[in-house]
Amino acid sequence: MDKTLPEILDELLRRAASTVAGRETLLRYDHTINFEVLDGTPFHVEIAGGKVDVSDSEADPGPISEVYNIISKEDALRDWFGGKCRYSDLIHEHRMYPQASHTTKRHIDNWIVKLVRLGQGKPGLRDLY
Secondary structure (H helix, E strand, C coil): CCCCHHHHHHHHHHHHHCCHHHHHHHCCCCEEEEEEECCCCCEEEEEECCEEEEECCCCCCCCCCCEEEEEECHHHHHHHHCCCCCHHHHHHCCCEEEECCHHHHHHHHHHHHHHHHHHHCCCCHHHHC
16 A cells, blocks of 8 residues: 555655754754645644654644645645655646745745655755756
8 A cells, every 4th residue: 555645754754854964954944834635635744843743634723934835636745755756846837836925935945845855865956056
């Protein structure tokens, strides 16, 4: 049986946390990210004080400055988590829709993308150029 999306993300974030760069990145923000899966079950991740908690349910409502929403279908999230597509490509292809307050959007986008890439064992985007 395939792993659920929360299980996959939890594994990626645990792998990221096993690296120095991952631990430093996890400590950068305390934030909740809701994943609204249009054709599946919603889930969320809470990261606070460098600790990760992935849950297979929606998070309780919170201030927009502390909660970030990503809306997508399951196949797009599997493509991203599995390293088949980049986050930015999924947005460009209209397969993923991140939503947050204007001031936090870019920071949180970069943050979660870096954590997923570290979990995938891929270099940071800055390291590629």
